[in-house]
Amino acid sequence: MVGAILTQNTNWKNVEKAIFNLKQADALHAEAILDMDNARLRELIRPSGFFNQKADRLKLFCTFYLRHGKENGLKKLPNPRAELLAQKGIGPETADSILLYALQMPVFVVDxxxxxxxxxxxxxxxxxxxxxxxxxxxxxxxxxxxxxxxxxxxxxxxxxxxxxxxxxxxxxxxxxxxxxxxxxx
DNA sequence: ATCCAGTTGG
DNA sequence: CCAACCGGAT
Structure with missing residues (x-):
């Protein structure tokens, strides 16, 4: 899910670097991302570009993610796609990537x-x-x-x-x- | 139609 | 050097 957000208009190689940084900081999960101050988060995800926007979007998403009870909670919603699209920073491709790759739902991702x-x-x-x-x-x-x-x-x-x-x-x-x-x- | 922005491969 | 990058918001 982090990858889906970070790869918006960005080469996947750069996203891998950002994800590696988050792992090194033991911060590849919602609670840790939310606990981090923005300056720190921006620095970790810097390689993925658009890091100011993406730091905000990641935090907004983490709040949403925890509010609904993580993966299982999201999957059980009546309309997960609509809920995702209602989040700032989540458009059609990002929503569908999360549905397919993270939630294992049969949705075709267009890019x-x-x-x-x-x-x-x-x-x-x-x-x-x-x-x-x-x-x-x-x-x-x-x-x-x-x-x-x-x-x-x-x-x-x-x-x-x-x-x-x-x-x-x-x-x-x-x-x-x-x-x-x-x-x- | 513009802005966001660092990184990579040719 | 520079084109291109698994978009989204305004």
Missing amino acids: AYTRRIFSRLGLISADIDYTATQTLFMNHLPADVLLFNTYHALIVEHAKRHCRVKPDCATCPLLCCCDSAISNS
């Missing part, structure tokens, strides 16, 4: 990579929003936690290896079925 890859392939339009993209995937896949988990991870990996902003199409495994493939380069 900028998902839309970039699939719009380039020609399977969705470029301006489709988060919810519509998510609905499309969930209407065409069985609701399976492990499948959604792996599928999203593979999308991230593919975007980093080939389907970057400046794409590397030459060695792309999806070259054959992509509308936007750049012939050479």
Whole structure:
């Protein structure tokens, strides 16, 4: 859950450093994060960028998390997703990441990579929003936690290896079925 | 449409 | 050196 918040618009490598810092400080849990003064927390999570905002968001989330009785409490809520979205600093992707990766609920996580890859392939339009993209995937896949988990991870990996902003199409495994493939380069 | 911000890989 | 980074709030 900490990772889901810290990785907002940030490279995961940087998030790992921040999480490592929290572990070293024996502070990778809600109580410790809340007990820490903000200056200290900012320093620990600094590598993940946007550290002022994220320190505040982490604390707000920890309060929310404890108020509902940690993981089990969150999972038992009538509508966990709506509760998460009501928190400042938790948007659709962060909420869904928490639902899927932390609470093991079958929710498909959409990110900028998902839309970039699939719009380039020609399977969705470029301006489709988060919810519509998510609905499309969930209407065409069985609701399976492990499948959604792996599928999203593979999308991230593919975007980093080939389907970057400046794409590397030459060695792309999806070259054959992509509308936007750049012939050479 | 802008701001938030340090880190990494090319 | 600089593009890019598993977004969200205003």
